[in-house]
Amino acid sequence: MPPRKTSRPPPYAARQNRGGVQIPYQVRSLLRRERLRMIALVILSFLTFLWLIGRIGGESGSTAAAIIGTGPDVVIVTVLDPKADAGWIEKIKKNREDYAKRHGYLTFFPENDRYDLKNSPSSWAKVPAMRHAMTLNPSSAFFWYLESTTLIMEPSLPLTSHVLASSTLEKSMIVNQPVVPPDSVIKTFGNLKGDRIDLIITQDKDGLALSSFVVRNGEWAKYFLDAWFDPIYRSYNFQKADTHALEHIVQWHGTILAKLALVPQNQINAYVTGPANQENGQYRDGDLVANFPGCDKEKRNCADEMKPFFDIADRKARGLD
Known part of the structure; x- marks a missing residue:
């Protein structure tokens, strides 16, 4: 009787993409992390941009913009x-x-x-x-x-x-x-x-x-x-x-x-x-x-x-x- 298949693929299992090329599991995991990292950087950059715009606009009419002296x-x-x-x-x-x-x-x-x-x-x-x-x-x-x-x-x-x-x-x-x-x-x-x-x-x-x-x-x-x-x-x-x-x-x-x-x-x-x-x-x-x-x-x-x-x-x- 053949052994049962596990629901967890081996750590180096490869998956075939549409072009027939086998992509190892580790590579796919790395690509996914890089994609998430890029998304996080884009969001962080956008939030930083909004903060800078708000700061510049807020200081234009506030005491914080005053230069001592x-x-x-x-x-x-x-x-x-x-x-x-x-x-x-x-x-x-x-x-x-x-x-x-x-x-x-x-x-x-x-x-x-x-x-x-x-x-x-x-x-x-x-x-x-x-x-x-x-x-x-x-x-x-x-x-x-x-x-x-x-x-x-x-x-x-x-x-x-x-x-x-x-x-x-x-x-x-x-x-x-x-x-x-x-x-x-x-x-x-x-x-x-x-x-x-x-x-x-x-x-x-x-x-x-x-x-x-x-x-x-x-x-x-x-x-x-x-x-x-x-x-x-x-x-x-x-x-x-x-x-x-x-x-x-x-x-x-x-x-x-x-x-x-x-x-x-x-x-x-x-x-x-x-x-x-x-x-x-x-x-x-x-x-x-x-x-x-x-x-x-x-x-x-x-x-x-x-x-x-x-x-x-x-x-x-x-x-x-």
Whole structure:
């Protein structure tokens, strides 16, 4: 009795095609795989084409198409309290606007109740305000945060050459300095190039001083501001809220410290009153910024304390001094 035929052909079985040529099973399997691979490549190429078309079309009218550096060099950001004296607020805005107009910069004045801070202190509003300003002005290169307790006192000094130029920054940055004075073991780097700095800030007697700082636009800036504004830090109940949160992340995250430059306090943040840096923090005539830290608290009056400085800054803005 002959053996039964199996339903499975032997591995090297050949099949006759229409022309009578025997095609081995292995060859047919290889051809089938190649055909499937070609189909997959065609589909993938088509999907890639559609993605590129959508990306090009989507970016043509979006902020993603903006080229950093093609817009105004600097955007000045000041967060305002809508409950503050209206006359004083107008003077603060005019102080920035006069300076910005003179140098081709822009200004941005959001109110501190515009952002959902989740019951955090209102001082946190500076962080989303900076992020907001970047969204509105994606082609600007630098964003200068100025607290409402500060005044620009030397309207003729452009921030770009006074602080931001790489050569100026390399000469003025303070290296190997404890981030939190006097004895923090974490110190500023000593080998940074000016064009690699993305965060420019000062330090008063107590620590980092956030009344005036500059952030360079870019992906790192977005990462930095988002990290700083993390809900974990806002809910941690730091004694000085956003200030202590920043000191924490600067000391614990090398990716932030590696982009930070400390500059002398009187370069962009000199104190008229308050805990000024003993070496370079006290305001003197000729400094770009005069700061009155805490004048909006402790039963003090910013408008009264600033009045003589408003008059001086206004006279200089009009070219009378």
